[in-house]
Amino acid sequence: MIRLQKIKIENFRGIRRIELDLKGENFAACGRNGTGKSGIVDAIEFALTGKISRLTGPGTGELSVKQHGPHVDFTAKPELAVVTLAVMTPSGSNATITRSVKAASSPTIEPNTPEIIAALDNARLHPEFVLSRRELIKYVLSEPSSRAAEVQALLRLDDIGKLRSGLQRIVNATAKDVTNSEDAVSASKQQLMNGLGIPELTAEHILDAANSARDVLGLGKLTALEANTALNDGMATSDASTVIAKVSKPQALSDILAVRTAIEKLSGQVSRDRCEACRKATEELTGDSDAFESVNREDFLRKAVENFDGEECPVCETEFDDEAFRSIIEAKLIRYAEMAKKRLELEGQIKPILGDIVNVGISLAAIISLASQLVPPLETPPLSEFKSALGERYLVLNRLLPLNDTLQMLPRAHTVPDLADAVDKIEAAVNALPEPSKQGAARDLLSVAQDRLTTYRNARANLVAKSVQAKRAATAYDVFGKSTEKALEGIYAKVQETFSSLYRDINKEDEGDFTAQLLPSLGKLGFGVDFYGRGQFPPGAYHSEGHQDGMGLCLYLALMSHLQGENFVLAVLDDVLMSVDAGHRREVCTVLKKTFPNTQFIFTTHDEIWLRHMKSEGLIKAKNAVHFRTWTVDHGPKEWGATDVWDEIDAYLLKDDVRGAAALLRHYLEHFSREACHRLRAKVEFRGDAQFMLGDLLPNAVSALGDVFKKSKAAANSWNQQEKVSVIASREAVFNDAKAKAKYDEWQLNSAVHFNEWDNLQKQDFAPVVTSFRTMLGYFSCTTCDEMYGVRPERGAKLESLRCTCGTDELNLQAK
Template sequence: MIKIISAHIEEFRGIRKLDINLAEKTFAISGPNGSGKSGVIDAIEFALTGQIGRLTGTGTKGLSLADHGPHVDHIKFPDAAFVELEVSFPTLGKKAKLTRKVSAPKKPSIEPNDPDIVEILDEVSQHPEITLARREILKFILVEPTKRSAQIQEILKIDELGQTRSALNTAYGKLNRAAIAAEKDTQDKRNTLLQHLGITSLSAAEMLKAVNAKRQLLGLEIHDTITADTIIDKGLAEPAGEQSLNKSAALIELDKLNKKLVELGQSPSPDAEALVDQIEQLENDAQLLVSLQQRDLVESGLKLVDGPSCPMCDHEWPDEAHLLSHLHAKQRKSQAAGELKQKLVEHASSLSNEVGNLKALLLETHRIAKIENAVEMLSSVVAWGKDLAFFQEQLKSFATILELKDRLANGWPAIPEGFRAKLADFVSAIRAKPDQSASLAAQSYLINAEQRFKDYKAARLTETASQKARDASKVAYDAWCAAMESELDELYEAVEDDFSKFYRLLNDGDEQKFVARFKATEGRLDFDVNFYERGLFPPGAFHSEGHQDGMGVCLYLALMKRLLGDRFTVALLDDVVMSVDADHRYQFCKLLMAEFPNTQFVIATHDKVWAEQMRSANLVTRKTSMAFDSWSVDTGPLVESNPEIWAEIDAALTKGKVEVAAPILRRHMEFVARLLADQLGAQTVFRADNSYDLGGLLPSAFSRLSDLLGKAVDSAQSWGNEDQKSKAQARRQRLKEANTHKGEEDWTVNKAVHFNEWANFSPNDFMPIVNAFKDLLACAQCDDCGSWLYITPKGTSPEGLRCSCNSVNLNLKKKPK
C-alpha cells in the first residue's frame, strides 16, 4: 500500500511544530512519559485515517477530534492544526503529499490527485487498525469470548457475518415468543371449549357423546364423526324474533366471571409483580434507562443506515463500515439493559393474555346483559371492557409499560367500584327468571359450542403457523451458524498458526512447543493457549503480564497479516510490549524484521533502553530514530541532541531559511542545557513547577563547568600532574573565549530564537549565533567520542570529570597535605 517518507506536524495535539524524516523505514520515537511521543502517533494516524483512536471508544465520552485535535492554544483555530505526510506507493512507483486539517478531516488534500493514488489512500483510511496502543493489546487476550469474537471480526472486516447471525438470532427469538404465546392461547381456547362441553378431553368419542345428546334432544341428525370440518350446530334454525336467554348457560357464564373476580382478589399476578420489580430497577438506575433509550435509538438507526452519514445526527463517518462498527459497539454496551427490557416485554405479553381472558368473560356478560336489556350492568361492563382494552394496548409498548407501575402494584384489573354488587344483583335477577325448556338449553349449548370450536380451530391454525415459522427460523439460524463456523474455523486456523509461530519466535528458547486454539461457536470466540505442555488454558490463567503483552502483539500481527497480507506496509505501535523482558525484546525486533520485512513500523516507547535495543538489533538506526527529552505546552516536544544537528542548521541556512534553523538551535540548546545541568550538578534556583528555561539553565551549567575545570587544574597542581593541568587549563580557556563570544550574541539569540522574530535576520546575521553556541557546547563535549562530560560520583563532592570513552578523565580531588 504505502510507506511514509516524512511527516510535518503543526499545532496538533501537544505538538507545536515538528518535522520527522522517516525515510520509508521503521522508525523509533523514545522519550519519558508526557514528552509527546503519542502525539506523533496520533498525528500520523490522523493524516492516514482522518481520526484519532484514543479520542474514540470506551471512556472517551465528551472527547472529539474537532475540540481536542488541535493544540490547546488553537482550539478555536482548527484550521491551523494539520499534518502533512510525504508518502510513497511501492506498487505504483509513485510519491504523493497528503495533507489533512482538523477543520476538514474528511477532505484531505492529495498532490498529485492521481486516481490510483487516491484509491490506495482511501483504502488506507478504512484501516484504523494499523494503529495499536498498549491499552488495546489485552482486549483480545483477556476479554470475554462474545466481545473477542465481535472485536476480531471487526478487525478482519467480517463483522457483517456476526451481525447477520445476531439478526437471525433476534428473528428466532421473536418468532419463538410468538409461538409460545400462540400455544398458550390455544390452551386457553381448548380449556374454554372443554368447560362448555362438560368433558375432560377433546377425543372424538367424548365430543360426539356430548354434542349428539343435545342434537338428539332437538331431533337433529346425529354426527357420525367429529373432524375439523364438522359444524356442531348444523341444521339448527336460528330462533325467530328476539333472542331469548338460556338461563342455565347464562348462570354458568356469570359464575365464571364471579369466580374470576374472587381469584383476582385473592392471588396477585406473578407477571404483574415481576413487571413492578423491573420498572423499579429502571427507576433506581438512571443509567440503565439511558442505555435502553440509546439501544432503541441505535437499533432504529441500524435499520436506516445507508452510507457513511449517521441517520440520527447527520455526523459524517469515514465510511459505512466505521458507522456500523460504532453503532454495534454501542448496542453491545447496552446488552444488560436489553436483556432486562426483553424480560419486561415477555411478562407484559403474558399479562396481556390474562387481560384477554378476562375480556372474554366480560364479553359473555355483555351478551347476556344485552339480551336482558340490563342497562346498568351493560354500562358497567362496557366501561370496564374499554379500560381493559386500553390497558392491554399499553402492555404492547415498552414506553407505556413504564407508566403502569401504580396500576400494576395496586391491582391491574382495576375492578370498577360497585361492580361486584351490580354483578351479584344481576345474577340474582337471572336466577329469579323461570326455567327454560330443555330444547332451548340444548339449542344454546350447540350454538356456543360451535363458536368455541371455531375459536379453538383458529387458535390451532395460528399455533401451527407460528411453530412452523419458529422452526424454519431455527433451521436458518443453525444453518447460518454452521456455515459461518466452518468458514471462521478455517480462517481462525490460519490466524492460530501465525499467532503460535510469532509467539514461539518472540519466546525463542522458552516456549518452543507453544500452540493456541481458537474455537468459534454462536457469537463466541474461545481462546486457549498451551502452558508449558501442561494443557490448554485461557491466556490469563497462568501466563504472566509480560507474556500476555507478547500474546496481544503477536495476535495483532497475525490478524493484520491475514487481513492485509502483502498490503500490510505500515503500522503504528504506541508503547507496546512494555511488560516484555529485555531478552525477548531482541526477539521481537527479529520477529518484525523476519516476518514483516516490507512493513514500516513507527514505534513509540518511553523506555530508552528499549530504544537502544531496537538500534542494536538493527531494527532502526540513529537516523531512523528520534528521542524526546521533555515537553512543554509552549514548545511541544523537546528533541534530544543528535550528531547531525549542526548539519541540519547549516542546510537550512544555505537555503536561506532562518525560520527553520532558529527553532532547531533553540530546541537543541534547551535539551543540552537540561542535560548538562544534570550531569555536571549545576546549581539553579529551585522551581516547584519544574519549568526551567534556557536562560536559567545554560549559564548555571557552564558556570559549573568552569568551576570544575578550575578544580581539575588545582588537583593536577597538587599531584604534580602537568598533563592533566595543561588539558584542564586549555579546556577552561576555550570555555572562557566561547562564553565571551556567546555573550556578544546573546541579545540576538534571545530575540531571534525565543521570540521567533526572524524577519530581521539574514543567514549571514544568524551564522555567528550558530557558531557561538557550537563553540560553547564543544567545551562540554569529548573531542573523540562526542559525549557530554559528567561528574562522578554525582552529588556535592564529585571526584572526577569524565566522558564516555575516558579520553577526558580529570581528577577533581586534591592530594592530601
C-alpha cells in the same frame, strides 16, 4: 494499504506545526511522556481514516474529533487543523492526502485515482493498523466473550456476531409469538367450551352438543368434525324468518359461570403459590447486583441498537461509527448471555400466571359486553376497572423489565376485588329474561358456538404457522452456529500457529517449546497458553505483565498476517513495546525486521533504550527517528535538533538569561553524550537505574572519540598510509584544541546549571562556553550527512571502523 513518505501536521491535537520525513520506511518517535508523540499517531490515523480512535469508544465520554481534534487554540477554526500525508500506493504511485478537521469526511486527494481511493477505503475498513497498549492487552486479558468480539472485529468477522445476535433475536421473537399464540388458543378454547357447555374440548363432545341443538331445529346430524365443518350448517335456510334474540339466556348464564370459575382459579391457592415462587426468583435476580444490572442492561442495549441512527449514540449523543457502535454493543450483549438465560427461566415461571390473567380478562369482556346488550343496559364500572387492572398486570409481567416493577406486581397479581355484587346483578337480569323456546336456545347455541369455533380454528392455524416459523428460526440459528464455529476453528488454528511461532522466536531462550490454544465456542473465544510445560492456562494466570504484552503483540501480528497477508504493509504501534520484558527487546526487533520485512512500522516510545535497540538491530535507520525533548501548548513538541538547541540558547543569552541558557545546554549535553557513548561504545560505569549524570557521560564520550583517532592513526601507520596518518592527525589536533577550549570539566557550566553562584556569571562569561561546546560537539558528526559517527561493529572485542550513515567519512581501526 499504503506506505507513508512524509507527514505535515498543523494545529492538530497538541501539535502546532511539524514536518517529518518517513521515507516509506520504519520510523520511531521517542520522548518523555507528554512531549507529543501520540499526536503523530493521531495525525496518521486521522489523515487515513478521518477518525481518531483515542477520542471514540468506551470511556471517552463527550470527546469527539470535531471538538477535540484541533489544537486547543484552534477549536473555533477547525479548517486550520490540517494533516497532509505524502504516500506511496502498492503499485509505486505517489499521492498526497490532505484532511482538515472541519471536513474530516472529505479529504483532498491528489491525484484522485481509483488506486488511492481503494487504498484509503482499505485503511478506513482496517483502522486496526493503529495499535496502542490499551487495545493490545484486550486481546490477551479480555473475557472470552469480549475477546471473541475484539478478535472477530479485527479479522473483519464481526458481521458473524451481528448475524448471530440477529438470528438470536429472531429466535426469541418467534418463540414469544408462539407463546402469545398458545395463550390465544387457550383463551378461545375455553370460550368455545363455555359456548357449547362441554367439560372437555373433544370432537365427540363438540358433535354431541351441536347435534342436540340441530335435532331440536330439525337439522341433519353431523357425523364428523372436519376442518371446514360448520356447526350451524343449514340453520339459515331452515328458519330464515326467525329473529334470534339479542341475548342468549343459556349462553349468558354459561359466560357468567365462566367468569366465576376463572376468578376462583386466579385467586386460588395454586395461583398464590405460583406468584410467591416467581416473586422469590425475581428477588434473587434483583438481589444479585451483577445479575440485576445485566438483565436490565441487556434490554437497554437492545433498545439502543434499535434506535441508533448510524451517527450518534441515542443515549449520550456521542459521535460513533456505525460499525464501532454495533461492535461495542454486541460484545456487551454476549457477556449478558448467562443472565438472558435466567431471564428466560423466569419468563417461563410467569407464563401460567399470565394465562390465568388472560382467562379472567376474556371472561370479563364477555359479560361486560353481555351487560351492555341487556334492556335496559347495565353499567358495570367494577368489572371494567378490574379488566383494565388485569391489562396492566399482564403488561408488567409479560414485559418483565424493569425487574423492580415485576417484583412489586407479583404479590398482587392473583388478587381480585369484590365483584360479587356486579356479577350477581348481571345474573339477576339474565335470569329475568324469558326462557327461550327450545328452538331459540338451539339457534343461539349453534350461532355462538360456530363463531367461537371459527375463532378457535383461526387461533390454532396461527399457532401452527408461528410454530413453523420458530422452528425454522431455531434451525437456522443452530446451523449458522455450527458452520461458523467450524470455519472459525480453521481460522483460529492458523492464527494460533503463527502466534505461537512468533512468541517462541521472542522467548526462545526460556520458552522454546511454547504452545497456545485459541478455543472458539458460540460467541466466545477462549485463550490458553503453555506455562513451562505445566499445562495450558489463561495468559493472566502466571505470565508476567511483560510476557502478556509480548503475547498481545504476537497475537495482533498473527491476526493481521492472516487478515491482510501481503497487504500488511503499515502498522502504527503506539507505546506498544514498552512493557515487553527488557531481556527480549532485541528479539522483538529481530522478529519485526525479519518476519515482516515488507511492513512499515511506525513506533512511539518514551524509552531511549528501546530506540537504541531498534537502531542497533537495524529495525529503523539512524536518521529515521525523531526525538522530542519537550512540549509546550504554544509551540507543541520540540525535537532534539542541534540547530534548534543552539538557536534557543542564543535566544536565552540575548535576554541575559544565563540560567536558562545553562540549563538547556546541560540538558542537551546529557542527551548528546548519551547517544555519543552508545555509538562510540564508550566505557561508562554501570548503573542499574540507568540514571546517568553529565559527568558520567560527556568525559567518556570525549575520551572514546579521542581513542578512535589514536587507533585509526595506528592502523594507518601499520598499513603505511602516511597520507591518511596526516589527515587523521590533523583531525585529532583540531578536536583536541576544541576540547581544550570547551573546558567541559570546569566549574562554570556546573555552577550555572545547579544555580550555585549563577548570578556571578554574565552573558559575556557564558557565551564563550556555548561556542566552545558547539564547536567540540561538531567533531562527533559527519559534515556531509550531519549524522553522528559510530564505531563498527556495535559489539565484540575488536573495533573495525568509525563511520557515519553516508559512509563518505570512514576511519579504519584495524591494524595490518
